[in-house]
Every structure is written in structure tokens, then in C-alpha cells.
Amino acid sequence: MFIAYLVYKKSWIGLIGLLLLLTNALIQFDAGIEVEPHSLIYLNTLFLTICIVFLIWRYKKETAYYKSLVTLSNDMGDVWFVNIPESQSRFPDEVLYTLLQNIHEHDQNKRREDQLTQRLEHDDLSSWVHEVKTPLTAMKIIIDGHHSNELVQRLNAPWLRMHLLIDRQLYISRLANLESDLLPDKQKVQDLIREEVRELSTWCMEKNITIEVTGNTGAIVYTDKKWCGFVMRQLLTNAIKYSPTDGKVSIHMDLQENKYVSVSIKDEGPGIQSHDLPRIFDKGFTGENGRVQHAATGIGLYLAQEISKKLHIRLEVATAVGEGTSIGMIFSSDNPFERIRRSPLYNRHE
Structure with a gap:
């Protein structure tokens, strides 16, 4: 990440290098300024040391929040926003935090709407299945009550297929909550x-x-x-x-x-x-x-x-x-x- 940070700050680093170059040129070519060579080396070393220390300090300070976000992104969950730390600086961390907060709220609202829609569809489907099973049961009673009628008995196989399809649909509607319906024995x-x-x-x-x-x-x-x-x-x-x-x-x-x-x-x-x-x-x-x-x-x-x-x-x-x-x-x-x-x-x- 440090290399990426340096690339991101290349314009600042270029400006510092340009200022240092201009300072050295001024000292070298201005006849009114006399500086010993070892003093010039000392000045450049001191200037570069201060700049490097400053860059390292700013790197740690400016990337601390982003590092926490990168760590969180490797272990995302449904409650990802709860684990996001609040920003410590107004800019740009606070802007990013506000953006993530808006995304989270939008996602939660959309999820609640989807869950409500799915619940209504599930309830409608379950209700429909139970309503259909009632006439199917009545049909079975009628079929079983006419064993001697060959025409009625031919309805047994189609009735079974309908019963299996309706029953399967009922199980599909319960599949999401299967764990809560288990009674092992x-x-x-x-x-x-x-x-x-x-x-x-x-x-x-x-x-x-x-x-x-x-x-x-x-x-x-x-x-x-x-x-x-x-x-x-x-x-x-x-x-x-x-x-x-x-x-x-x-x-x-x-x-x-x-x-x-x-x-x-x-x-x-x-x-x-x-x-x-x-x-x-x-x-x-x-x-x-x-x-x-x-x-x-x-x-x-x-x-x-x-x-x-x-x-x-x-x-x-x-x-x-x-x-x-x-x-x-x-x-x-x-x-x-x-x-x-x-x-x-x-x-x-x-």
C-alpha cells in the first residue's frame, strides 16, 4: 500500500523535488549566496530526511482508516456496517463513511422490501396449496367410495400425480425454514x-x-x-x-x-x-x-x-x-x- 500511496502523492513529491532543485540551483548560480559544498550536502540531507519522515507520518495517518476497511472487506457479513469504525478526520474519511452509511441504509431498505414481498408471496402460495388440498381430499374420498366404478377408478393415477405436485409445492414453501421443522428420532x-x-x-x-x-x-x-x-x-x-x-x-x-x-x-x-x-x-x-x-x-x-x-x-x-x-x-x-x-x-x- 505504501507504493500505491507514493504514486497517489506523486504530484506532491514532484513539487517537493522541484522546490529542492530550484533551491540548489539558486545557491549554485546566485553570486550573492556563498555556501560551502559540505553545507549544501547537509542542507539537502536534512531537507530529504524531513520530507521522508513527513511522508511516512502522513502515510500512517491517512491510510489507517482505509486499512481498517480493507481488513473488513476480507470478512464481509450481513452486519458489515456495524464493524466499520467511525472516521477520525473530516476529509476525506468522513465523506467515505457517510457514503458507506447511505449505501447500507439503502441496502437495508431494499432488503426489507424484498423480504416483505417474498413473505407475502410465500403466504399466498401456502394458502393456495392448502386450499387446493381440500378439494383434492374430497376427490379422493369420492374415488375411494366407488371401488366398483371402473371409470372413477381411472382417476386414481391422475389424482395421485396432482397430489404429489401439490405436496411437493408445499415442501418447497417450507424449505427455507427446514431446520426449525426438524424433529429427528x-x-x-x-x-x-x-x-x-x-x-x-x-x-x-x-x-x-x-x-x-x-x-x-x-x-x-x-x-x-x-x-x-x-x-x-x-x-x-x-x-x-x-x-x-x-x-x-x-x-x-x-x-x-x-x-x-x-x-x-x-x-x-x-x-x-x-x-x-x-x-x-x-x-x-x-x-x-x-x-x-x-x-x-x-x-x-x-x-x-x-x-x-x-x-x-x-x-x-x-x-x-x-x-x-x-x-x-x-x-x-x-x-x-x-x-x-x-x-x-x-x-x-x-
């Missing part, structure tokens, strides 16, 4: 899977898809039932969507003591192209298969990934073109939920 993996399979059974029957569950049926994880179930539902929905008619979806549970519990969901679909694989969890990305299906929204796997991060679940994808896709949920023992479950305090309260 011991959950049997098989029960979580069975509940989601039962939810999607109508769709499976429509496509005549078999669900095969294998592995360690006694595996237990410590997680939130509602949100973990939603992740499983998104993965199962994708597996059923891309599975061919009369196909099979395989669910395998594995347990390695003190390491992890894994749940893999494998379909017999077309698989994922290698160039699409790195982006399947991106929001809005549908990929080549999604464009062929014309039913992909590019939101399901994105939600599954985002919620899995909050639940400390790792998603792993294995795929082969023409052979299907397998997505695994890895419940690692090294996460906050599992550490709480294994703690003596938790076991004491059980």
Missing part, C-alpha cells in the same frame, strides 16, 4: 420405505411396476421422518417415472455397524447420459431423458439433494445407459443426528 428404514411405496402404489399399478425390497430390514437411522420420507418419495417418483411398463424398481437396504446405513433405489429405465450426470441435481435441469419424457420439471432431484444436505444424508448415483439408474441414500454415523442418538444423555432419557 429413531426411524426404521423399512417402515419409511413401505409408507412411501404405499403412497405411490396407484402409479405402480397403472404401469404394472413391481417393487422389490431386499437387504437388512432391521436397519434403523436417526432422522426426521417427514423430510426423509419426502426425499425417498422424490427418488421413488423418479424411478417409477423412468421405468418401463411391466418393469421393476429394486430397493436394497444395507447396514454396516458403526459406519453407515445405505438405501439404494434402482430402476430399469434408460439410464443417464454421462454428459448429463454432473448436473442432475441442478435446479431446473431436465437432461436428455427429461426432454424425451416431456414430464420432467428438473426440481425433484434438486429438492432431494438440498433436503439431504440438511439431514446430513449423502446421495450417490450409479448409472449405465440402457441399464437403469441407482441412487443411494447414505446415512453416515458421523453426523450430528447420529452423534446425539449415540450420546449417553440421549440413551439415559430413552
Whole structure:
């Protein structure tokens, strides 16, 4: 910063050098002024020493405030303005401080307006979702009450798709406050899977898809039932969507003591192209298969990934073109939920 300061003050340094040069020229060429050579050297040395000391003093004084701003800029946060020290001089530090204060106030006002707008949109959306669920529930009661009517029963599959879309939208609206909605507890993996399979059974029957569950049926994880179930539902929905008619979806549970519990969901679909694989969890990305299906929204796997991060679940994808896709949920023992479950305090309260 010192070099930059010298460059900034180059006009002042040039003026001082010019004055020194004129002084030396006057002494040398003015016949009325007689100065010994060693005295001239002494005068120049003294003059330059005073100038250097003055520049160093002014550098420290004038750049102290800017150094504090540079330090703050390396660690910016939402409350950045609170950490800015007040200016000690009227000019130019006070001008800069006033400018930053105005920027901060404008930013805060804009943020409050945006938050208010988002809150109103969120409330409107949540209200709309809840209102739509009421007639959907009534439709389901009517459908279930006419088992013998084949025409009515054909509405089961479209109703399920509508229900899944509305339900997913409800979860999206709650995603921002997910942490406050978590209630982790011991959950049997098989029960979580069975509940989601039962939810999607109508769709499976429509496509005549078999669900095969294998592995360690006694595996237990410590997680939130509602949100973990939603992740499983998104993965199962994708597996059923891309599975061919009369196909099979395989669910395998594995347990390695003190390491992890894994749940893999494998379909017999077309698989994922290698160039699409790195982006399947991106929001809005549908990929080549999604464009062929014309039913992909590019939101399901994105939600599954985002919620899995909050639940400390790792998603792993294995795929082969023409052979299907397998997505695994890895419940690692090294996460906050599992550490709480294994703690003596938790076991004491059980």
C-alpha cells in the first residue's frame, strides 16, 4: 500500500523535488549566496530526511482508516456496517463513511422490501396449496367410495400425480425454514420405505411396476421422518417415472455397524447420459431423458439433494445407459443426528 500511496502523492513529491532543485540551483548560480559544498550536502540531507519522515507520518495517518476497511472487506457479513469504525478526520474519511452509511441504509431498505414481498408471496402460495388440498381430499374420498366404478377408478393415477405436485409445492414453501421443522428420532428404514411405496402404489399399478425390497430390514437411522420420507418419495417418483411398463424398481437396504446405513433405489429405465450426470441435481435441469419424457420439471432431484444436505444424508448415483439408474441414500454415523442418538444423555432419557 505504501507504493500505491507514493504514486497517489506523486504530484506532491514532484513539487517537493522541484522546490529542492530550484533551491540548489539558486545557491549554485546566485553570486550573492556563498555556501560551502559540505553545507549544501547537509542542507539537502536534512531537507530529504524531513520530507521522508513527513511522508511516512502522513502515510500512517491517512491510510489507517482505509486499512481498517480493507481488513473488513476480507470478512464481509450481513452486519458489515456495524464493524466499520467511525472516521477520525473530516476529509476525506468522513465523506467515505457517510457514503458507506447511505449505501447500507439503502441496502437495508431494499432488503426489507424484498423480504416483505417474498413473505407475502410465500403466504399466498401456502394458502393456495392448502386450499387446493381440500378439494383434492374430497376427490379422493369420492374415488375411494366407488371401488366398483371402473371409470372413477381411472382417476386414481391422475389424482395421485396432482397430489404429489401439490405436496411437493408445499415442501418447497417450507424449505427455507427446514431446520426449525426438524424433529429427528429413531426411524426404521423399512417402515419409511413401505409408507412411501404405499403412497405411490396407484402409479405402480397403472404401469404394472413391481417393487422389490431386499437387504437388512432391521436397519434403523436417526432422522426426521417427514423430510426423509419426502426425499425417498422424490427418488421413488423418479424411478417409477423412468421405468418401463411391466418393469421393476429394486430397493436394497444395507447396514454396516458403526459406519453407515445405505438405501439404494434402482430402476430399469434408460439410464443417464454421462454428459448429463454432473448436473442432475441442478435446479431446473431436465437432461436428455427429461426432454424425451416431456414430464420432467428438473426440481425433484434438486429438492432431494438440498433436503439431504440438511439431514446430513449423502446421495450417490450409479448409472449405465440402457441399464437403469441407482441412487443411494447414505446415512453416515458421523453426523450430528447420529452423534446425539449415540450420546449417553440421549440413551439415559430413552
